[in-house]
Amino acid sequence: MIFVGELSDIPVGESVRIHGEVPIAVFNVDGELFAIDDTCTHQDASLSDGWLEGCAVECPLHAACFDLRTGRPSGPPAKTPVRTHTVLVDDGRVYVRESAPVVTAQSVRPAEAGHYAEAGHYIDEVAS
Numbered sequence: 213m214i215f216v217g218e219l220s221d222i223p224v225g226e227s228v229r230i231h232g233e234v235p236i237a238v239f240n241v242d243g244e245l246f247a248i249d250d251t252c253t254h255q256d257a258s259l260s261d262g263w264l265e266g267c268a269v270e271c272p273l274h275a276a277c278f279d280l281r282t283g284r285p286s287g288p289p290a291k292t293p294v295r296t297h298t299v300l301v302d303d304g305r306v307y308v309r310e311s312a313p314v315v316t317a318q319s320v321r322p323a324e325a326g327h328y329a330e331a332g333h334y335i336d337e338v339a340s
């Protein structure tokens with residue numbers, strides 16, 4: 213679990229960037245907190261520098277929008293979702309439980325590929 217900060221450090225409509233395995237952005241949407249990978253899947257823009265539109269964030273570089281609940285982009289140029297993470301608030305302190313890394317065909321060695329494919333991990337999601 214990653215400590216983000218005090219709830220009061222993330223005002224409504226704002227975001228903060230923290231560092232887990234990769235940078236993570238935490239957004240406050242009308243008092244509800246969401247955490248996603250901070251780096252846009254199109255190029256290397258920081259989504260915490262983007263603009264909140266309801267429950268989506270618009271990438272500051274090429275304007276792809278990502279749904280904060282699912283991580284899915286609403287349209288081009290981004291095609292691949294960002295990971296979403298669990299946010300916990302305990303006594304006014306905010307924490308993020310980072311999701312498991314996404315397994316891609318590129319990140320799996322050939323000897324492991326069959327194992328992951330059989331186990332039904334994320335291979336299908338990243339194949340498109």
Ligand code: FES
Binds near residue numbers: 253256272276
């Ligand atoms: S870097 Fe985010 S849409 Fe291009």
